[in-house]
Amino acid sequence: MTATRVGLTGGIGSGKSTVLQMLAELGAAVVDADAISREVTGIGGAALSALARHFGAGFITAEGQLDRSRMREHAYADPLARRRLEEIIHPLVGQESARQVRAALESGRHCIVFDIPLLVESGRWRQQVDRVLVVDCSPSTQVARVVARSGLQAHEVQAIMAAQSPRRLRLAAADIVICNEGLQLAQLRAEVALAARSFGL
Ligand code: ATP
Numbered sequence: 001m002t003a004t005r006v007g008l009t010g011g012i013g014s015g016k017s018t019v020l021q022m023l024a025e026l027g028a029a030v031v032d033a034d035a036i037s038r039e040v041t042g043i044g045g046a047a048l049s050a051l052a053r054h055f056g057a058g059f060i061t062a063e064g065q066l067d068r069s070r071m072r073e074h075a076y077a078d079p080l081a082r083r084r085l086e087e088i089i090h091p092l093v094g095q096e097s098a099r100q101v102r103a104a105l106e107s108g109r110h111c112i113v114f115d116i117p118l119l120v121e122s123g124r125w126r127q128q129v130d131r132v133l134v135v136d137c138s139p140s141t142q143v144a145r146v147v148a149r150s151g152l153q154a155h156e157v158q159a160i161m162a163a164q165s166p167r168r169l170r171l172a173a174a175d176i177v178i179c180n181e182g183l184q185l186a187q188l189r190a191e192v193a194l195a196a197r198s199f200g201l
Pocket of ligand 1: 010011012013014015016017018019145146149180181183184185188
């Protein structure tokens with residue numbers, strides 16, 4: 001049994017989650033690496049003992065999960081710590097993703113969508129997918145959407161955007177681009193359905 005593996009990515013506020021939801025409604029199986037990574041570092045998660053061993057019990061909260069903000073600061077300040085963190089977490093995320101892929105194949109899904117916000121930045125995902133689907137819109141639309149949704153200020157959204165891959169690199173990595181600009185949701189759904197057909201959905 002084979003299925004088309006699609007890596008879905010896009011900048012903050014581009015509409016990734018909206019497109020993902022539409023693909024799921026069309027029958028795609030969804031593998032969300034961020035959610036898996038939160039799971040393995042959450043209460044009872046498979047990464048906790050290795051994290052405590054390597055970084056110290058101070059990085060685990062009283063509730064028994066990774067202290068995310070402390071680890072974020074530590075990993076931000078120390079590239080070696082960041083690499084070690086990735087070495088602990090990535091294989092576990094890989095194992096769980098592989099398990100979910102097997103389950104999707106066994107249940108006869110034709111398309112598996114991997115939600116990978118940092119696909120272009122990370123590189124390691126590229127060879128694991130058959131197609132890269134990029135959701136794109138103008139930077140001003142990204143800012144407007146995120147401000148409306150989150151209450152962040154425009155300059156804070158712009159700072160997040162500046163830390164992400166430049167738009168042109170994301171577009172260069174794309175096999176298919178969904179241009180989510182000036183579209184009503186129904187029009188977006190039609191664009192997604194068109195792309196979905198080429199993924200065997
Ligand atoms: P993030 O990177 O922050 O997780 P995202 O790329 O997943 O964002 P979404 O959450 O899908 O983006 O979209 C951001 C906001 O814009 C949401 O509130 C969503 O409902 C809205 N939105 C996205 N596309 C459209 C559209 N075509 N028409 C109207 N609203 C839209």
